[in-house]
Amino acid sequence: MQILLISNMGPKPSAPVQGQFIELQRQALPVPTAYHWMRWHNDGLLNRLCKYPVWLLDFVLRFVFCRQRFDILHVHFFYPTIWLAILYKCLRHRSAKIVVTCHGSDIYRYQPPGTLYRWCAGWVDQWLFASEPLKQAFYQQPDSAQVLAAGIAADYGNVNRLDKSEKDIDLLFVGSLNHNKGLDRLEQLLPLLQQHKVCIIGQGLASGKVKQWQQLYPKLMWLPSQNPLQLKNWYQRAKVLLSLSRQESFGLVMTEALACYTPVIATDTDGARAQLRPEFGWVISQQQTEPMLIEQLLRQLKHCWQLAEPDYLRMQQAGFQYAQTQLLPVIASELMSIYQTLYKAKHDLK
The missing domain is CATH 3.40.50.2000 (Glycogen Phosphorylase B;)
Incomplete structure (x- = not known):
């Protein structure tokens, strides 16, 4: 089982720890896990204008055009990050499973959700929310949804x-x-x-x-x-x-x-x-x-x-x-259980 974490976050001068908890989650997982994040990130105007095209190109070069194939795609910050997981699934691995962790503004900024937002939601196999109020704020209540905190070191x-x-x-x-x-x-x-x-x-x-x-x-x-x-x-x-x-x-x-x-x-x-x-x-x-x-x-x-x-x-x-109850080893154990369940379901369908 190969796992890829995908995030549109990354440290920058005004937010030096942005996305740090995802890296800590990656380190806490008991298996080697790949991670794509916004590696070019700063507060300049050029970055604000071009960071998403560069982030997309970086993803394609690092993970679409590589030999390794990933079974689990875990997206942090649903929209627009989900597009990278959909792109990978269409181009590289149609049976890959998509897990999404919603962070807050990826829900609140899109109320009511548009057509593309709802279409992208249809690709998700497992939803994770940082809190119960955030889960309730989502426009739908999918069966494959649960609350899971980010975890502390x-x-x-x-x-x-x-x-x-x-x-x-x-x-x-x-x-x-x-x-x-x-x-x-x-x-x-x-x-x-x-x-x-x-x-x-x-x-x-x-x-x-x-x-x-x-x-x-x-x-x-x-x-x-x-x-x-x-x-x-x-x-x-x-x-x-x-x-x-x-x-x-x-x-x-x-x-x-x-x-x-x-x-x-x-x-x-x-x-x-x-x-x-x-x-x-x-x-x-x-x-x-x-x-x-x-x-x-x-x-x-x-x-x-x-x-x-x-x-x-x-x-x-x-x-x-x-x-x-919120320590990272506890959270990582729950994540691994989710990944393994999805991976097993993928192979049972074959």
Whole structure:
């Protein structure tokens, strides 16, 4: 059984970890797996105009015109990535099976779905969704559909717990520095948090703005990028992770924080609802004015900081236990089961 992962994502200066979780999934699979991603990716105008033709040509040269033949085509981000899987199936292997993982905007941007979108959906053998709300938002409810999280690195299964009193960072924000991740909301909160130690980890087009914030708020720390081992250390040191996203399908940073015994406060998104429970986190409704949202976020932060140690400990333990079900070895095992079922069905038809 030969497996090929196909993605239209790839790291670029404004999003250096874009698509990283797919590579981690590939590494966690117990069999050698090929991977096609957007290798030429940056923030320039030429790239925005030409990246998809180059990405398509790269796929044809690497995988259509090669001797190896793939039985399972796993597409990440349904549309327009699905076109590459259809092209491969038509030109190289008609009986190959197509698996699709939907990420969020590949559904939300196409409502209502057009004719080509629906036609492409007819080629899919197995649908995977990052969360139940995302699955429900899809225009159809196919029988071959299930919810499967992206998964967090196996290293998060072995984390030392710190008591709240041992944690030296009051608030941690991890993510790309852009509007969707709620950077403007964080900007409104910072003047109200000047007595607290805040750490921002991430980079993006607004990196310059965050650098200016450091001059205004002496207790603010900004780290443009961290490797997974370093990131785990920052999660451990934080009393709470704050997620301010407007749309979020996966919520991986939330799961990573929970695995490091750090509760989470998040605005209401698909990812937050899929990840968080009252036992170890708080979901804040976005169906209110921005000033009201900021006020509620501030109240929830203060509540978290004021929790008694026994109550905080219970949240830590509950979050950690949940996060263990989301480790990549668990997710990779489920993926392999899906691949093997499709592969067996393909051969049973012969």
